Amino acid sequence: MAKKESPNQIPKKFRKLNKSFLDHLQENNSSSFMSFPKGLTFLGKEKEESVILIVRTHWIMYLPHMLAAFFSLVLPFLFKMVIPELSGNISLFIVFFILSGMIFMTISVFTIIKWYFNVNIITDQRVVDLDFTSVLSHTSSEARLERIEDVTHKQIGLLGSIFDIGTVYIQTAGAKSEIEFDNIPRPREVQDILYDLLESKQKGEI
């Protein structure tokens, strides 16, 4: 998940802009911070709209899930210690072993899906926040750039300092006023990218 990738080429329409956000986008990319992704579309994307950046929650935030998954592999042995009768019943022990494997698989797959679909998209027209909360629900919020009023980022805690993780709050006009990019990498740069895009949008450059 944290594999560093070389950034994709900046499209022509952005190259003429003399903005600092282009420098951030040219720095190393990862699957959690990818600039100008190729072949990416989303529901409602217009033909001439360009996806500038996709950001996902930093992989370190899913470490507790992965630890829980690995802990599940130890469960049959713990059960064997707690219930001594289990030692004499090989078939039941195998059942416990299969079940722990299934718990491991369930947590791992769910974590991968959660990481992949908790995605925030910044285009030259809008920001989109897709949240995958559970198997029964997901939320999708979007705001057009011209409706954004303020962008704030908050970086707290030890993990935030070590891995440069934070949450970006996007304040928009209207009743439902805030979009959150939770625990994303490089939040200061995302804030700068958004500010530069808002400025360019106001000037009619994009």
Add this chain to the structure above:
Amino acid sequence: MNDANRFLDKLNIQQVGVFSVDLLNILKIPLFFFLIGNILFALLLFLRVRILVDTFNAAENKMIQAIVLGYIFLTIIGSLLAVLFLILS
């Protein structure tokens, strides 16, 4: 006399049972429920991913769908095996 005693010992004496419950047999019931729940979860995850793939379409979507399909397949195979061993135990 000894022969007679030995013969009496070999007789199958049925104990009039006090109500006793085997702990391992009780454990099997929640295991069945867990298996059913896990299959249901896998199917719901598949349906959710099918919706999300339409909402957000990237190059890696095919890989994610393959992971979910593999997960469902392994869940069903694992559940069948677990039921088989539960019956055998």
